Amino acid sequence: MICLIITLLIFGSVNCQKFPSGLSLTKPSCNNHQGDSRIVGGENAPIRYPYVVSLQMQSRGGGPGFFFFQQPRSNYSHFCGGSIVNEDHIVTAAHCIQGFNVSRLSVFAGVNDLRDEEHGTRRFIDNCVINPDYVELNNSDIAVCKLKTPLVFSENISAITLSSEYVGGGVNCTLVGWGYTSMIRGTPLPNNLQRAFLPTITNQECNERGQNVGPREICTMSRFGVGACGGDSGGPLTCNDALAGIVSYGSRICAMGVPDVYTRASEYIDFIEENSM
Ligand SMILES: *[C@@H]1O[C@H](CO)[C@@H](O)[C@H](O)[C@H]1NC(C)=O
Ligand SMILES: *[C@@H]1O[C@H](CO)[C@@H](O)[C@H](O)[C@H]1NC(C)=O
Ligand SMILES: *[C@@H]1O[C@H](CO)[C@@H](O)[C@H](O)[C@H]1NC(C)=O
Ligand SMILES: *[C@@H]1O[C@H](CO)[C@@H](O)[C@H](O)[C@H]1NC(C)=O
Ligand SMILES: *[C@@H]1O[C@H](CO)[C@@H](O)[C@H](O)[C@H]1NC(C)=O
Numbered sequence: 001m002i003c004l005i006i007t008l009l010i011f012g013s014v015n016c017q018k019f020p021s022g023l024s025l026t027k028p029s030c031n032n033h034q035g036d037s038r039i040v041g042g043e044n045a046p047i048r049y050p051y052v053v054s055l056q057m058q059s060r061g062g063g064p065g066f067f068f069f070q071q072p073r074s075n076y077s078h079f080c081g082g083s084i085v086n087e088d089h090i091v092t093a094a095h096c097i098q099g100f101n102v103s104r105l106s107v108f109a110g111v112n113d114l115r116d117e118e119h120g121t122r123r124f125i126d127n128c129v130i131n132p133d134y135v136e137l138n139n140s141d142i143a144v145c146k147l148k149t150p151l152v153f154s155e156n157i158s159a160i161t162l163s164s165e166y167v168g169g170g171v172n173c174t175l176v177g178w179g180y181t182s183m184i185r186g187t188p189l190p191n192n193l194q195r196a197f198l199p200t201i202t203n204q205e206c207n208e209r210g211q212n213v214g215p216r217e218i219c220t221m222s223r224f225g226v227g228a229c230g231g232d233s234g235g236p237l238t239c240n241d242a243l244a245g246i247v248s249y250g251s252r253i254c255a256m257g258v259p260d261v262y263t264r265a266s267e268y269i270d271f272i273e274e275n276s277m
């Protein structure tokens with residue numbers, strides 16, 4: 001996915017950052033962290049990931065977008081990812097929805113190409129439950145959202161597998177998302193779902209490499225130039241074909257050789273299940 005560098009982020013002080021697109025959320029107390037998540041250094045996903053959804057915001061109504069975006073915009077813009085839990089619920093990051101009027105948010109499912117309105121399915125969000133332990137850039141960055149009308153499962157739309165397995169270091173995992181894919185400022189978000197294989201590191205190694213993570217988080221770390229970026233937030237990191245992480249935060253400039261941090265999904269199985277009944 002692409003890495004968009006936002007001027008504010010460049011000139012802001014050193015901070016953690018979360019990874020929704022277009023939002024610069026920073027926290028002054030996180031050395032070395034920056035929290036915009038985008039997949040940089042990935043590839044167009046060559047297959048379907050039927051459990052991933054694009055979380056979209058209603059824009060002003062389809063006209064041309066902001067001045068330097070030449071493409072006419074659709075009525076909806078991607079800002080975060082999510083995963084399908086069942087026909088009625090998705091799981092995403094708390095920071096993706098906190099502070100929003102969720103009745104303006106929708107999920108777009110069933111396609112790799114976000115322009116494919118014909119094959120995609122849109123569902124509006126009814127309400128979301130943010131984990132009560134959520135602390136920005138620190139802990140429990142997870143939320144479950146209920147859809148106004150259920151999804152219809154098919155070969156292109158299905159639930160992600162939840163697993164209570166504790167994933168340690170050195171596991172080859174898969175990150176998919178529509179976050180930024182390059183570090184060039186002003187680069188638009190990709191239309192095509194991006195994919196990268198990312199190895200996990202242990203939480204201890206993650207701390208040694210400059211993130212300050214707790215036991216309910218999980219980190220990946222790849223080579224320079226590969227990692228999550230703005231717009232990947234809330235999306236799924238799967239290990240052994242099950243949800244292991246929910247994109248939470250990372251370095252301000254994406255894929256800079258600093259670990260990406262995810263909410264450790266196995267710690268929240270009860271939270272997910274209780275809120276998706
Ligand atoms: C966008 O919204 C406008 C006004 O509501 C509508 O006329 C148009 O068909 C919409 N475009 C798409 C692609 O949904
Ligand atoms: C949220 O948005 C809906 C639809 O636009 C509106 O009716 C409602 O009043 C809004 N709620 C708040 C708290 O702003
Ligand atoms: C799944 O997606 C493919 C490619 O867009 C499409 O040809 C197919 O009809 C879709 N299947 C369903 C059940 O929607
Ligand atoms: C990770 O898994 C993918 C898919 O099976 C594979 O293509 C890739 O080579 C693996 N990467 C490593 C470093 O093992
Ligand atoms: C961040 O989370 C850790 C545990 O994961 C906790 O010990 C620490 O107090 C938290 N810091 C803040 C500022 O909440």
